[in-house]
Amino acid sequence: MGLQKRFSGRSLGPSIPDQIAAGPSSPVRGSQDQCRSEENPMRSSSDIEVRKVAIGLVGAGLVGAALLDQLRAQAAALSRYPLRLELCLVALCTSRKQVLGSIQEPVSLTNWKERLDKGIMNDLLHFQQHLSHIATKHLTIVVDCTASSFVPGLYQRFLSSGVHVVAANKQLGAGKLSEYKAVLNCVSLPHSAPGLPGPTFRYEATVGAGLPIISTLQSLLLTGDTVHLIEGVFSGSLSFIFNSLGTTSFSQAVRDAQSRGYTEPDPRIDLSGMDVARKAVILARECNLELSLEDVSVESLVPQDMQQLKPAEFLEALHQLDSGMSKRIHAAHKHKQVLRYVALLDVGQRQCKVALKEYDQGHAFGSLSGSDNVFAFHTQRCMESELSAVALQPTDLVTL
Ligand SMILES: NC(=O)C1=CN([C@@H]2O[C@H](COP(=O)(O)OP(=O)(O)OC[C@H]3O[C@@H](n4cnc5c(N)ncnc54)[C@H](OP(=O)(O)O)[C@@H]3O)[C@@H](O)[C@H]2O)C=CC1
Numbered sequence: 001m002g003l004q005k006r007f008s009g010r011s012l013g014p015s016i017p018d019q020i021a022a023g024p025s026s027p028v029r030g031s032q033d034q035c036r037s038e039e040n041p042m043r044s045s046s047d048i049e050v051r052k053v054a055i056g057l058v059g060a061g062l063v064g065a066a067l068l069d070q071l072r073a074q075a076a077a078l079s080r081y082p083l084r085l086e087l088c089l090v091a092l093c094t095s096r097k098q099v100l101g102s103i104q105e106p107v108s109l110t111n112w113k114e115r116l117d118k119g120i121m122n123d124l125l126h127f128q129q130h131l132s133h134i135a136t137k138h139l140t141i142v143v144d145c146t147a148s149s150f151v152p153g154l155y156q157r158f159l160s161s162g163v164h165v166v167a168a169n170k171q172l173g174a175g176k177l178s179e180y181k182a183v184l185n186c187v188s189l190p191h192s193a194p195g196l197p198g199p200t201f202r203y204e205a206t207v208g209a210g211l212p213i214i215s216t217l218q219s220l221l222l223t224g225d226t227v228h229l230i231e232g233v234f235s236g237s238l239s240f241i242f243n244s245l246g247t248t249s250f251s252q253a254v255r256d257a258q259s260r261g262y263t264e265p266d267p268r269i270d271l272s273g274m275d276v277a278r279k280a281v282i283l284a285r286e287c288n289l290e291l292s293l294e295d296v297s298v299e300s301l302v303p304q305d306m307q308q309l310k311p312a313e314f315l316e317a318l319h320q321l322d323s324g325m326s327k328r329i330h331a332a333h334k335h336k337q338v339l340r341y342v343a344l345l346d347v348g349q350r351q352c353k354v355a356l357k358e359y360d361q362g363h364a365f366g367s368l369s370g371s372d373n374v375f376a377f378h379t380q381r382c383m384e385s386e387l388s389a390v391a392l393q394p395t396d397l398v399t400l
């Protein structure tokens, strides 16, 4: 497979802060012309007032904390021409605590941890009402950086009150089709307050972390291409694990992937193929296929009895999988092949499979290293040489 386009490095594609700063005028689920640029070439940069945007963040774990760091680091750049934005953290919560601020008195991006520690008990409905109230006057965005299946249940409330939703959480995109469609229906609503754009729903970080995978797919489809097949290594953690085997045991590789922040809060979500299956469903729906998780053929690397264990017990028992995995690796090496956990979405056939497969080391999937992701789009226009993207994920940072 030829790699036509190869992206590598840290800040690839639209990260969550980019999605926030880009605002509702860039291609997303939502009406495209809801918000026109306020930029006027006849005005000088100093004439343009800084626009305050309210941000609510649900989930301040690995990804949420990295987002807050990025917002703090970007604050000066965002305030300058042409963006002229000031992002004000007006609400922040974890599963236990929450802290509420206002546009006038936002939660500080430097000591938010201390504020959360002293915060009140989490009450997501109150959190939602607080943001919806602010949205009557200011452009307001809620960012879901949890892995919770409960939080997406609030997206419709947020959107119908004019709050834009940005999700790193895959639960909605790969969840019940009816709920997914109901949320997409909300993005065509106009805002009740004059001058504010109708709500949008953005979810670039749900697939490929910091890589512009969803926007690339949307671009291909919007410009009239036909996508036949999407395949690749969609998981940073499974990529890292299978790139580490040979020099380290399976159980150690899983622990290393977890300590580097590549895995889901419960690594079994990755090892069972569920996280990859979710990403495949999100891409399938983007291609207008009405697929759900039940339609995906999934090879799990976690035996059924280990699925019942508590997370800590599972990590204790993980070494039991070492010898079985070691046999599979040796068998692959005998054929001069390597193991890769891949997804294969056949759009034309409406079929999706995620599984551990053998690849030649010269194959684009076989030559990955670290926590590389690779996505190959086989399309009508790119039949001969597929469009692929490789992400080199940083080892010390979560990519958004
Ligand atoms: N790791 C990565 O590189 C990437 C991850 N993602 C996705 O980002 C999401 C977050 O991952 P990660 O940061 O690693 O997870 P963490 O477990 O580190 O953090 C999750 C956060 O969500 C909070 N939370 C959980 N349930 C609720 C709830 N009901 N209400 C409010 N807050 C809640 C947790 O609170 P508490 O602290 O109290 O437990 C915690 O702060 C996942 O959906 C993941 O798939 C997407 C792209 C890349």
Ligand SMILES: N[C@@H](CC=O)C(=O)O
Residues within 6 Å of the ligand: 206, 208, 209, 234, 235, 236, 237, 238, 262, 263, 264, 270, 275
């Ligand atoms: N657990 C995921 C993190 C991003 O979605 C992965 O391993 O890729």
